[in-house]
Structures are given as C-alpha cells and as structure tokens.
Amino acid sequence: MGGFRSLFGIGLVAGLIAFWLPIVVHFVKIGGVFETPAPTLLGEGQGPIRIEDTIHCEDVHHYRPANLLFTACEDTKDTRFDWFPGLGHLRPHPPARGSIHVIDPKTFKSKRLAFTNFEGSFVTHGIDVIEDPTQEDAVYIFAVNHLPNPEYFESSEPSENTFKARSQIELFRHVLQSDSVQHVRSILHPLVSTPNDIYADSPESFYVTNDHFYRDGTMRLIEDIYPRAKWSSIIHVQLTNLQTSDATAGIEASVAHYGLWNNNGLGHGRTKNEVVISSAMGGELYLADRYAINNTLSVHTTIPFTTVTDNPSYYADPYRTGSDDASGFVVAGISQHLKLVKTGKDPNGLDPVQVWYARPQPDSSKWETKLLFEDDGSRIRTGSASVLVPIEPENGQKKAWLFVTGFLSDSMVAVQVEL
Numbered sequence: 001m002g003g004f005r006s007l008f009g010i011g012l013v014a015g016l017i018a019f020w021l022p023i024v025v026h027f028v029k030i031g032g033v034f035e036t037p038a039p040t041l042l043g044e045g046q047g048p049i050r051i052e053d054t055i056h057c058e059d060v061h062h063y064r065p066a067n068l069l070f071t072a073c074e075d076t077k078d079t080r081f082d083w084f085p086g087l088g089h090l091r092p093h094p095p096a097r098g099s100i101h102v103i104d105p106k107t108f109k110s111k112r113l114a115f116t117n118f119e120g121s122f123v124t125h126g127i128d129v130i131e132d133p134t135q136e137d138a139v140y141i142f143a144v145n146h147l148p149n150p151e152y153f154e155s156s157e158p159s160e161n162t163f164k165a166r167s168q169i170e171l172f173r174h175v176l177q178s179d180s181v182q183h184v185r186s187i188l189h190p191l192v193s194t195p196n197d198i199y200a201d202s203p204e205s206f207y208v209t210n211d212h213f214y215r216d217g218t219m220r221l222i223e224d225i226y227p228r229a230k231w232s233s234i235i236h237v238q239l240t241n242l243q244t245s246d247a248t249a250g251i252e253a254s255v256a257h258y259g260l261w262n263n264n265g266l267g268h269g270r271t272k273n274e275v276v277i278s279s280a281m282g283g284e285l286y287l288a289d290r291y292a293i294n295n296t297l298s299v300h301t302t303i304p305f306t307t308v309t310d311n312p313s314y315y316a317d318p319y320r321t322g323s324d325d326a327s328g329f330v331v332a333g334i335s336q337h338l339k340l341v342k343t344g345k346d347p348n349g350l351d352p353v354q355v356w357y358a359r360p361q362p363d364s365s366k367w368e369t370k371l372l373f374e375d376d377g378s379r380i381r382t383g384s385a386s387v388l389v390p391i392e393p394e395n396g397q398k399k400a401w402l403f404v405t406g407f408l409s410d411s412m413v414a415v416q417v418e419l
Helices: 002-031 218-225 337-343
Strands: 049-051 059-063 068-073 099-104 109-112 114-116 124-131 138-145 168-175 180-187 195-202 205-210 232-239 251-260 263-268 274-279 284-291 296-304 312-315 328-334 353-360 367-375 383-394 397-406 412-418
Touching: 059 124, 059 383, 059 397, 068 124, 068 138, 099 168, 124 263, 138 180, 138 195, 168 195, 180 232, 195 263, 205 263, 232 263, 251 274, 263 312, 274 296, 274 312, 312 383, 328 337, 328 397, 353 383, 353 397, 367 397, 367 412
Parallel strands: 114 180, 124 195, 251 296
Antiparallel strands: 049 412, 059 068, 068 099, 099 109, 124 138, 138 168, 168 180, 195 205, 205 232, 232 251, 263 274, 274 284, 284 296, 312 328, 328 353, 328 383, 353 367, 383 397, 397 412
8 A cells, every 4th residue: 555655646746747847947938037138239320229208118010101110108107117907007096198109210200199089098008000991191090098997996895896907999090290190989898808919900890919817816927827827818899880989889899719828919910811929928929810701810820939929020021032031020028027026016127128030941831030139128128019120231131120119118229130
C-alpha cells in the first residue's frame, strides 16, 4: 500500500508540473521577468521626434489615401491612473474629456479637432478610421468611450449586476483638412461590455473586441494569467439607423468569434476580408477571414511574439517588387508587463516598450519577426500602437518613419527605422 501511495504521489506531482510548467514558463516570458530593456540607438536625423499634444493616445491609424494619422487622446496626465477600465482602474474621478487628433507625418504636427454635436465625457481607447463611401475627402471614425455608469455611482446601494463602467462606441464623421469632427451617434449594447479596439468595414458595420469577460476582481486577474481562460469575445455590430439620438436604438449585435485568450487589438489585414487580432497576454497575432454572409471570423494563421501584443497594423510596401517586398504586420507591446501592476497607477512610472515587425518568409508558411524599436520607457511609455509611414528608398535601402504611442505615454514619438 505504501508503494502505491508513493507512486500516486509521484504521479500527482508530475501531473501538476506538466500542467503548470508551460503556464509559468509562458507567463515569465510574456511578463518580462528576465527582460532587460536595451533602448534602440538612433543616429542623426532618426529621432525620436515628440509629437506635441498627444497625451495618453492608446491607438493610432495611418489613413493612407490622405497620408494622415488619426488618434484619440486623453489630453490630461492624471485621469487615466484612476479611471481607465482597460486596465481595471475604476476609482471615481471627475469625467475626462479626451479628443481626436490628426497628425501630418511630414511635419510631425498634431491638430486637435473640435467636436460638433458632442458633449460629455470621452475616455478614449481603440479607434478605427474608414473612408466615407459617399464622399472621397471624408472619413468615419469609430472610437471606444469608457463612461462611468451613473446607475452605480449615483446609487446608494447598487446591485451586484450594476457595473462601474458603462462603455460605449462613438461614431464621428470628419471632412479631411477641416478643423472639426462631427458626432454621428453613440452605440450602446449589452454584448459590447469591455470594448478595447474596433475594426470597421462600413459606416454601418463594425467589429469590437471585449478584452475581458470579468470587469474587475479576482476573476479578471485569472483571465490575465491563465491561458485557458479563453472567455474574451469579438462582437459584430450592425447599425440600422445613423440618425438616432438614442444610443441603444437601431443596433443589431452578434458574437463574431469566441474562445481566444485576452483578444485585444484589431487591425485591417492584407485583403478586404482579412482581420488581424491580437492576444495581449498570449503574445500572439491571429489572422482571420471575415465572412459577410454571417459576420463571423475564422482564424487561419498565428504569429507568435515574445512580448505582450497590443493594437496591430499592416504596412503595405509601396516600393515592393517581386523579389523585395517589405510589407508586414507591426505590433507594439510592453516588455515588462508584470511591472504594470504597480506602474499602471504611478504617473511617474516607466514601462519599457518593444515594437515588432513580422512578414512571411518566401516560399514558407513561417513568419520572420524583427524587433524594430525598443525603449526603457523614458522616450515612450507603454507602447500600445504603432504604424509605419514609408520613406522613398535610398541606394536600395528601405526605410520608414515608425510612429509609436501608448495608453500612458506623455506623447507619441516618431523614429526612423530600416525594414
């Protein structure tokens, strides 16, 4: 009997090791436990160039038809450390009033757009920008807005099913080169519970990630550290009315994909129907096909990285040839994510950044990944989105300006990189 118990104990220990070891190894790697930041050395004229008036801009998009960058910013350095549901920061704070900015990548100047027909709080997160199909020089901008829930904060005894955040999506329209952005409508639906980023395919149709199932507490922490906690979802939203002032009206929503770990950022891929999805704590990008017939997504490719991955973007090389194509996916992340538990609430904290670039290897199903830029957090903090803007090649060398921003960064920066 003693031998049986001994064998059973050994088997139990072996089983526990087999179960937990891969989880611990992955968490140590993605969390950056042994990562030492090695800030990228930049030569003369390579930056970094600080983009003024871009405080806490979590996402950035390059609208190639007009060669302009769009971003949504918090505009103040204090509110996000108390109130930002994306980090689980849910302490009451005076309502924030963020803004939408247009950046000229040639002059590195940011222009803050004035709001038309839009009042109240605007706590920014992910965005998307698409062309207005009825007007060539206009765009639609979708933006996450993390509003505090008045039913919780104005109630003396809120119920356990009343949540602190009541996040919604805002839809804007902007005529290029103008100084304002017009609010079209707000979008509020129960399926859009913890929105992070947006992929729009028309003014009436978009996808949005719920990065967590649980909004706070122990279960949210488990979602972050346990790879099998694949409870996050991607929701498709169809708008049947762009004229309504009722945020809940004219909306049809459905689950487009379920079962990824901590799905986070969304981006447009190589084709009209390819969607790029990031798993933040998984440290992976997923390439998925979009099916218009039922608005679902199907993952067909996984690209692994060694750091947390946030909002992805696709760089289409305008100077590509049959033998030299620098097109690829760009994704920014935090290289020491475990420290964010402490630094995420510290206005003076430093959060190291890595920006990765991935392109398919010729005649192979494998992907080549390259570290484009790294910082210790002093030049750019919490890299959460990045885009490449091409530079005309010199002597056959392809270069681009890399714009990097973060949800806790004092300003967006631009650095010149070789591809």
